Amino acid sequence: MGQTVNYDESKVGTYPLPDPLLLPDGQKISTSQEWEQEGRPKTLKLFSDHVYGRFPGKPDGLRFSVREVNKSALGGLATRKQVTVYFTNAPDAPSMELLLYLPNNTEGTVPAFVGLNFYGNQSINADPGIIITNRWVKNNETYGITNHRATESSRGVQASRWPVEELMKRGYALVTAYYGDLEPDYSSGWQTGIRTTLKTELGIESQEWGAIGAWSWGLSRIMDYIQTETAINASQVSLTGHSRLGKAALWAGANDQRFALVISNESGEGGAALARRNFGETIGTMNQTFPHWYYPVYKTYNQQPQNLPVDQHQLLALIAPRPLYVCSATEDLWSDPKGEFLSAYHAGSVYQLYNQAGVGASQMPPADQPVGATIRYHNRTGQHAITLYDWQQHLAFVQTQFNLVTLKLLTTGSGSVGQTPKQINYIKGASVTLAATPATGYKFTGWSGSATGTTNPLTVTMTGNKTITANFALLSGQKVERFNLINANTNAVIQIMSEGAVLNLATLPTQNLNIQAVTNPAKVGSVRLTLAGPKTRNTLENSAPYALFGDNAGDYFAWVPAVGSYSLTGTPYTAASGGGTAGTPLKINFKVINQATSARYPVEGAPENSNSALLHYYPNPFVHQFSLQVPGSVPEPVTVKLYDTQGREVVTLEKLHPNQVVRVGQGLKPGVYLLRMSTGTQVTSFRLLKER
Template identity: 25%
Template sequence: MRSYRLRRHGPGLPTATALAAAAALTGATLQQAHPADTVAAAAQAAPGVEDDGLDCPVPGSGSTPSRSLLPDPFTKLDGTRVTTVSDWRCRRAEIRELAEQSLYGQKPTKPAAVTGSVSSNGITVNVTHQGRSASFSASVSLPGGSGPFPAVIVYGGLGADVNTIKASGVAVINFDPYTVGKENTARNNKQGAFYSIYGSSSSTGLLMAWSWGVSRIIDVIEQSDGSVLKAGATGVTGCSRFGKGAFVAGAFDQRIALTMPIESGTAGLPAYRAIPGESGSQPLSSGYSEQPWLGDAFGTYTGNPNALPVDTHEIVGMVAPRGLFVMENPHINWLAARSGSVAALGGAEVYKALGAGSNITYWSDVADGTHCAVRPEWKAPLQQNISKFLLDSGSGSGAFRIASGKAGNLAQWRDWQTPHLGSTTSGAGGGTSSGTGSGTTTGGTMSAARAAPAPPSTGRPAQGRATTRAR
């Protein structure tokens, strides 16, 4: 008999009935509405909901057959396929469970008590759960003008250009992830606020612990009086190891309106199945052992990624239909940008199926090879994404600009078709994809990639603004 899991709600989370009501935005209403807007809107979480699939019963997956191609994000664990937008909510919950089990470790639901404060220069977070307590803080830097302001949470002070963010009228929250999950610790002795609550021997890796910290910051923003920062208008960004963290945070909290990972490398965006075949990329065993970024369970997959029940294109799909702006560096082989393009192209199929093809941007076509540099090529799309997803004052279409020397070909990595969800046939990526497209275009309303000069083979990253290698 197939077993089912139902994740229990933490205090303050909506009931299954409320979540089902939010999902009911699909159906007859969709059939009469504009596809590019309504289909995508129907797939959004209800306002203030960290995870809208907590009430979904997820069947036990059992053993997963080894598979060299990317898993089909549209096939449910019971073998049936997603056919409507409303189906995606519980399919996303299945992907979440599989990703927690095999990649990151579990992200607990909201703790029993989260309190704190928001001021013009900082945020404090206090957490209490089952007799254990922990606290951490983050600094705030406001733009000019009067608030309340949208905000971007920047991991470790290293992410998308903060000058452009603030010049756009958006606040910057500087989050030190090490206060929540420290590096350079043994897997059985993890440290930081997350592990003070859930135990130093928790099998959850640092990336998910950092994601939990971001969610608790958002909790405090939501509980504040709204005079400084706006609830419901939060982005997250980070570069290198912090890019890995930003990617996971955006995937696992649906309150994040805009996710912006930069040069995330192995354990970030790049597809695990593709990394071993990409010359010079950081091996999976290295990504697992360098720091306890990934969950403990991933250790069994480092030599056999084909056995993974999920891959990172499905983590991209977890972000859909919310804003996603991926920035990659094709000049440093260690960062596995070709495998990153494979994951982004695969995940973009979920965006297109949800009628949100214009909400994802991928950009590796850059001239400067310095790790975590501020790049002029990214300024305009950064402004566009901030305007569209945080300021609600723009409607630009996403673009894929893939460097020719690091262009993956999605057709070589899948044998599944992208379904058409809903009853509409036009709009932002709303059509059915044939599965034969190359890795240099995306279809829908997203522009074709511009070929860049083939990048030099530079091996491991040079020293830039970040620390060494893919961090």
């Protein structure tokens, strides 16, 4: 028979509440030790005997199987992990599918949120990699649920209730499972759920507990898995639930103290709301609509809630001294927002035993104004839902209760900041080392914000939330200092190109050339090189060496120049691709000729005859061999190398001493050769010709 639902506060009447500190045998609890030893276990038993039924322990055959890991989920923001929890060792064991998202942009273990979902794991995010549940699901064509089965259309249909990306950015893991994996949510669902399939393993009959108990028990099994997950800090797990799953979260949190923090979002009757308040949903209306949720004994209080030996403020007290957040919504009168607030308020007496403050004020706060300390409460403007606003309050509460602080890093100018360890959330008091690295063409000028000075690297103690800016400024005086003529075969410098230089193709070691711009500093943002003449080129080089005709990691590409007059201009910039500020350019004019000499083949600037003060070589041209002699005036050993026209090294003579004479050239093919002499301080080149 239906009951009339009251939404008139004036008709609520009086309702004496049980004192959480007064036990049924008359014992008065006055210390936290007495509560732990007497008050808590006896209160928990009252809820087991009259409301939720027994809470079984962990099954012996519990095991986990990782089905999938994707380290680049959500566009690289997270690692997605999907795990099957098997409740026995049997091959066809009853199971539950876990979906985990772990933030990528952090090191070490992270705090986590845990909660059950209503429509399957695929409903919480549109991520196409989430495995779609194959279990019974409540029909909802709008959500893509037909014939009690989820379809592709159900992906992300409840994403607004699960801000996965925001959690990842804030450095929190998320672990969820579909509540229907444990027991389908309809009156006979227990026949295919764990209350039937596990009754032998758990040693409990199907009617000794209800669906709320089954869902709660599943949350504890999720916690069993989390304790094996190396990416999650198992001591920083927040248990959350909305509506009926908020009821399950409270009952799981009351039984399983491994959950460090518990959040109830609009859990209403049988959750956070006082049962004795005749407002909105009542024990009777709930048991009539959802007869499978609770222990059958609970139905005996349908018409007489005042006879129930406990009320829901005592359920909240069982969370003590752990942090508790109770949330309501102004338009969700069915869940009795005032009853939820008063329940949170009256749970405070147990928290006071631990010197923990509760919600504080005895009067319900205005909408959207959270109140409280270790017990916190807010009444959000809006309907029955869980919104981003709710999650934002939960995150702020968790940060405070877990003593977590954040570090926000900013930059001015161009550069980057590294942090060690790289985390999003730090325990207050932790040390973090910051290292500022300027971009090419910039210098680090100092820190501002929550840190000052120029120390780099800098160690920061995280005494609170901090915002630190690394400041970078342009280097002054960037310029192109010179141009080097490059042998593209050997990548060696042939000579420095000065204004008016004449390049004789007939006497150079090769015609495969390139030109490098040398800058000060050695690395700048970019260099624009412009060549005008018989061959024109306009190129922008973003990395050293800044080569006119390009290179592959310092391996120069070849340019065979045409004869004629050229001009070359190099302009440095502070940023890549010609961005930022232009520095001092360098412009030179040069000529390319191709004129062979008759007897000797000196390199530009090299000795004109064999009687060089640096090296004697004769005859030139030669037929079979030529002689080398280091003059006595050379004070140190000399290394001599001979290259062919392809830039290949064909002869090497090391540590030639003054006045030593050697014969070279036996077996060489006719042609032009480059003789290069080097001391510890000087390199000089000479041209030789083998005639036949």
